[in-house]
Amino acid sequence: MYSCHQPNNKRVSGVLIDEWKFQLLDTIEASAASFDDSHWRILNLPHDWSIEGEFNEKNPAGVGGGALPGGTGWYRKSFALSSEDKDRNIFIRFDGVYRNSEIWINGTSLGKRPNGYISFEYDLTPYLDFTGKQNVLAVKLIIRSNQIHGGIPVRVYTAM
Template identity: 60%
Template sequence: MGNQCPLNAGNTSRTEFNSDWLFALTDDDKASGENFDDSGWRHLSLPHDWAIEGDFSEKNPSGTAGGALPGGTGWYRKHFSLNPGNDRIYIDFDGAYMNTSVYINGQYLGTRPYGYASFSYDITPYIKVSGDNVLAVKIDNSEQPNSRWYSGCGIYRNVWMRRLNPVHIPLWGQFVKASVAGDSGNLEIATELSNLSSGDVRVQVYSVLTDPSGQMAGKSKPSIVTVKSGERKTVVNSDIRISNPELWSTESPKLYTLMTYVQEPGNGRMLDAYETLTGFRTLGFDAKKGFSLNGKPMKINGVCLHHDAGALGAVVNRRAIERQLEIMKEMGVNAIRCSHNPPAPELLDLCDSMGLMVMDEAFDMWR
């Protein structure tokens, strides 16, 4: 995938954190320590699913519904050097199955029980400026069965590092609402700002909209606000209005790119940039006429699509997901129901760009 943020939204400074991990199938909690001896562990790159590497057996407690593959407990460790300077350093997990506990240099950061939820930690306070830093991750999928489908085991989605100015747009810190009226399109933009510096700051926030061909379609008026130290403040930008927007549809999925910039007023020094992909379309639901997209009646031809990729297991592989969706489109499918959990960001990105509507579920079973 390269060093890029997922297409749906994110700070443009985000980079992959997938290479050079160590792994062992063990339940030794001493593996959380920074001085733990992991010299004999297996080297691998993420994403990774250890269950698909196991042996199929009717004796595995996951049962046939869970793929008859093993669960268990595993640890991942990654050594890295980093000088954060004045930046804030975040580690983002798109998903890990399940009961995921994270440590940095022996410091416990937290546990995410649900295996399909994305989560993030600020590791700045615990980083050693010189020398070896160790990120340790425990995955506990030993309580089986816990699903009626194949879940996989491990850090099966991508991991990212964000290096941000103390004044920045936090993760998932922007909400964009697109609407269409007649031959006009309108974007309502709400952007959250976080100030983790030691003093109050004045910043200028504005957004630039680019059309599907890469040409600038519109720009918001700049907003100058003061964000107090330790404060999170939401800035509602002036709307961006455009004429004759290219509409997103299942046949022609036109996407616009919104770039939001946070600058110091006066000198124009850039503090952060945040990218969100969006589109213009209208949805209609009528008791007599049914569903319509952009004013045209449409039957929703949907499928339930689980997150695994057969023999590849639960590992997120962008091309494998794209291939699945290509096959779905060839079948006449125009909508995907995520069965039965929040999907990987890559699936949502691809559905946006390939012309598929999505029913994004939370969960239907979780033990």
């Protein structure tokens, strides 16, 4: 995430890579801010969940896709902002999310990306809570046949 603050329009950036929650799960409910992810695995980015699975030629990816398992994976990150941040424009930039990703903030879909190894960003500002309450960023990705890896392979940038 990064922030631009008027009047000097200075960009401030930081890294949001620690303490993400992860689960292999095929449910849209995980996009909601109120979804209970307390039992999910905690990890740091970058992370590739597909290579953690068992290599098997019968997996959906087949031998041409590395014989790795497919499926739907979710990453979630909670963070709080104070009223001091309310005059900032806050964006999230992903250097890559492999593959077929959709991003939500506080239950609102920001967009979908079919490809994995390209950077993209979203403006979070209109959807954020600046009262110290937790904001929840949710990332869903789907790995189908003949796709080799699944995860957030590079860093997610943030600053407030």
